[in-house]
Amino acid sequence: MGQVDLIQVSKRYGTAEAVSAVNLAIADHEFIVLLGPSGCGKSTLLKMIAGLEDVSDGEIYIDGNLVNYARPADRNVAMVFQNYALYPHMTVFDNIAFPLKMTGVAKSETDQRVRQAAGALGLETLLDRRPEQLSGGQRQRVALGRAIVREPSVFLMDEPLSNLDAQLRVQTREELLRLHARLQRTTIYVTHDQIEAMTMGHRIVVMRGGVVQQVGPPQQVYDEPANTFVAAFLGSPRINLHAGRLDQGGSGATFVANGTAILLPPRLAELARAATTEAALGVRPENIHVLLDPAATDGASNALPATVSLVEPVGSDLYVTATTGDLSWTARAEPRLPVTPGQTIGLRLDLQRAHLFGESGRNLALAG
Amino acid sequence: MAIETEFAELRPPADITRATAARRKGPSLYLIAIYGILVIAAFIALVPFLYVISTSFKDTISLFQYPPEWIPSEPTLDNFRGLLADYPFVRWMLNSFVVASAVTIVKVVIDSMAGYAFAKMTFPGKDALFLVVLMTLMVPFAATLIPLFIIVRDLNLTNTYAGLILPALASPIGIFMMRQFIETLPTDLENAARLDGCSEFQIFRRVILPLIRPGLVVLGVFTFMTQWTSYLWPLVIGTKTEMFTLTVGVQSLRSLFTVNWGILSAGAVLSMLPLVLVFLFLQRYFIAGSIAGALKE
């Protein structure tokens, strides 16, 4: 059983509020990711669940019982630290065996469970080495071994991959997912890397300034961002977001920003009616199509002539940044498209998938 | 072979950090100057000892010829023999050793515990208590001598090892050093141990203590040395000669009425020997582990 419930959980350091009134129900076996920029309170929240930080307000339940005042060891949780926190003066075997020794598990059983965990992580040959003799990846796996061997009801991971090189990070990510599939343990995973969040989490919790911005499956949070922060935070390269005004003109609603006017399709026009005049339009690069012949844009309400300012080939795609009047747009195009800076091209915006944000950045498409 | 030597020059010198100046070929003027300063300083540090050592081998008559002989013409061991025969010198050395090691062992344990509490735990009155610890450093020991003596005497501990050992356990310097040292340890290690099911005491014993071993050695050497060379307290608390420590014993050789300089210097030399050996043995730790660790802000 790995059910974790957070009710109005807050953390205050003096007057500053690091985490404010977080409500979250984490189902058993779920792999949930806490995502947000550094200093948004995600690690603090994790440590509160682990019991390494006191809860200033609110309640945390694991498997239905209140753990606010329980010792970390009594919460049946295991944690993998960002810098692994291996005991430098113990061998790999002792490091993994330590939790079992501390809770009085018989020597023989400890031996068997440690070898089994080491086997699962490919550490059989390293058991009598010391942490400083291991590579980053190996150390990370020892930290994992120490967590697994306890068979806790909840895994807590604090940016475990951030110290690994890019190539190893991808490989370890897959291993973690396979591990979760096999062990089916509830896992709360903290990261600031959106790709990790998107690829690993059943659900993502986007946080900023201690406040939960949005909770939901990755694709849904990507497709229907709750506000401009979530929209900007997810997706690489970043969403094109421009602030402007809405005119309820004769031929329907138009969005005007810095001299560029865009006629809104009926779906967005509908939403525009409820908004005040202030609004922001968000279009993802993959929803902007590059037209080599600028002439093709005249007549279409959602196509604009633009001059190319930056061309970024990334192998699988080509990112073209072009400006219309004062607004700059980044579009994703075919990798071998013949485009050079300074050239004038056409940009066709797929407004069906665009987002309209009202005052305080709220996505007008979402209720409430 | 030629190729090998030819390449030798190309390889960078073994340790670029330690001797940046040594790169130049042959002993440069710079190095000679440095060695010169060190030799002079070592000479000045050593001369007083040489004098005492040479005096300890002279028989007292030839002690004050003009000009004094540095190397005694006919060295004798009479002083050492006289010292060991007439005075319970070995007993004094045993006392000093028992007291110094007992205080060191107890101090290393209780100071690291107090240091851990001050460094890593939160409890009401923590800052106030630590200020008191620092303030007591500033009270001159001579002033508390009488009140302390009355207490120890009322406990009937005069002329006992306990009377020599217990008061020395109240010195605050160790707590200050240990707090500074333990504060440098990363908190994640403790948190990992807490998660692994350790009680505070188990964390202290299995995680903190092994990691601060260099600090413990520094504190150990420091406490042993301070106890070995302490004079005022053992002087007042030990009235029977067989309860003197070395420092008190050597000083009593200079009794008011007759001064036997040969015996006195022999006493000084013998009282120095054990401490020098302890230091040589632990010296590597004393530097490597080092006080610097204890001082990182």
Add this chain to the structure above:
Amino acid sequence: MGKRILSFADRRRLRDEAVVDFRHGFINRREFMLRATAAGVSAAFAGRIADAISAPAPMPAPSRWAKQADATITFIKGPHHPDDPKFWDTLKQEFEASHPGITLNPTFFKWETMDAELTAGYASQPADVVYLVDLVLAKFVNAGQVADISADVNAEDFAQEKAAIAPFTWDVTDFGGKTYGVGALGAAFGIFYNKDLLDKAGITEFPQTRDALVEAAKALTTDRVWGFQFRDSFPNYAHWDWLPYVHDDGGDVMTADLTAQNLDPKAAAATQYLADMKLVHKVSPEAGAYEWLTGNRPLFEAGGIAILHDEFPQAAVWEVDKPVSFNLGVAQAPATTEGGEQTTMGNFGYATISEKSPNKEAAWEFVKWWTSADVINPYAAEIGLQTVRTDSSPDFKSKLLQQVQTEFVPKVQGVQLAENYYEMLTNIWPEVERAYRGEQTGEEAMKKAGEVVTGLLGS
């Protein structure tokens, strides 16, 4: 707790197995640790401190009927000889043999910290018999720590002994008509001189007057020999060399009745006289040049000083233990004028009984035994100190000590016992030192010294 009398050897064996001697009963280490920690924290312990603070609670006086036997007398004195502990082991056997039932426990304080050890002792639980030198006797009597032994001293069975002890000692130990101690032994101070150097300079008879001393010193001084030397710094007890000259001129730290200062102007001439030895006649080394134990004595032994002020017990060393290579003579400090009075100063110690001692009778038995002629004399001879008995004198191996005992001791000028005497000397001496360095004249020095004494007499 039943009392188990163990032989000395057993007690030492048990002692070494770290078994703690806890008020004559024995408990093992574990129980001791329990008691120590319990004592460390228990309320009773805090109460103990309250008692020590409120008033020195007198120990419960043992009832008169307690058997005379089974008493242990602790005796504390300063070491007078490197082998003193050995001498006292034998004295202990002799005393216990002649006094069955009383065990003697001789202990020593160190001269350098005598004050600290004695004060601490009196503050909690002092030895039964304490050897007090006259410098500190007044202070501890004044503090009510020394028992009034007039009854025992004036008893008939002691009358004969009392008469045999030098009268000046009874004046010293008399405070307000009561007697607080019995004179034991001490040291007289005066002049040693190198007879060979004097003969070489044609001086056949040691100078008796100050002017004669100056002339002799000048004649004796060469580039390798100082004609005359005396102690000049306080840690070396220099005031003992200065006081005889002051006394010859009728001066002293205080007047005879200890009510007023007696330095200004009486002591000015003597101070100037000694200062001029260094500054005008240049027969003495510069002030502070030679420390007493590492300077004056080795220099005198090596023939570098002709006439030296020092403590007479040193004669035992220079004549017997480690004989010097020349003929040695002793003399008193010279008189001011022809036929004038010559003073010998002395610092004597007294056997006293502590007010807090539970075994005052047994303590008195020991005092009587120790100060008796057939015990004190051989002991004094052994350690080379002068006794205060007038009926007999120790058969010193050293002839000079014999001469000092018979000629000089009867003329010893005792110390002026006011309880602030030590503080007066400590504050007077810096002024005398300034005179010795020529920073001020004898008169100016004594003017300030007089003010110091008057100030301290007032408090």
Add this chain to the structure above:
Amino acid sequence: MHDGALPAGSAPPGTVIRMATLLIEQSTAEAAPIPHMRLSRQEHERLRRARGRQRALTAYLFLLPNAVFFTAFLIIPIIFLFYLTFHNGGIITPAKFVGLDNWRRAWSDDLVRTTIRNTVYYCLLAIPSVFVIGMILALCLQRIPRGSGPFRSLFYLPTLTPYVTAALIWLFIVQRDFGALNVTLGLFGIPPQNWLGSTSLVMPSIAMLEVWRGVGFWTLLFLAALLALPPELYQAATIDGASAWQQFRHITLPLMRPTFFFAVVMATIWNLQLFDSVSILTDGGPSNASATVVWYIYKAMFQFNDKTGFAAALSFVLLLFILVLTLIEIRLLRKPA
């Protein structure tokens, strides 16, 4: 990302986001019903207090062994000392309440002023010189490729000497005729000096003894700090062509600040309590030129008659004096590096 210069006039990518964020305000989470806490505020308060007590108890258990000895053998004596400051006697005579007399005397007594002046003069002589010599030797030890082990032991030897032996050794060194000091000076034709006997030379010679004794400890302290400095800083500085002096001035000194802080504070506390060598060698002489505060406290408490209250008050005056000095040092040295 090729970094060709952006065509003029186009706004750099960053500006877009900055404008957008102006509009973003606090947004509420999704509209699920807000769950409320199951325990009342009072229960949480009670549980939180219980946990706080439990943690404090564990901490106090860690402090207990030290606290036992601390209270019994340091705090109670100090309290008893403080009690004495308001009384005369109290040790071998019944205590007589005298109010603030002792404190007043401790401030007004002119020998107190002399002893404070002497002690401060001694500190000004001893502390800077022991630091400079210690630093020089530490720098030398750091630079020599071989042989720093034996040198370290030799320098540390004097620190291992008990005070008493060191003072006796010093008596030999300053002896007028065959003392090492006068013999060496004689080589340069300087007449023998009266080291312990002259009012102007006595404090310098005691400072020399203390520097000779203490330099080993400080050398090793500074060496340990030097060795702990990251070597790559020096490599970078050497590559940048910084001279040895510039490296010392801009890298070594600033980084050694924590060590200096500890050194200065500890040296002040220890040296202001100078007593042993003064009491053994000169007993405050000549003419109180080497009289230090603790020497006067010892004399008043043990040797003078009925001055224990004054001595106790003087010890607290010294405590306050050291405290003020240490606080000044803390503020001066604690500035961020």
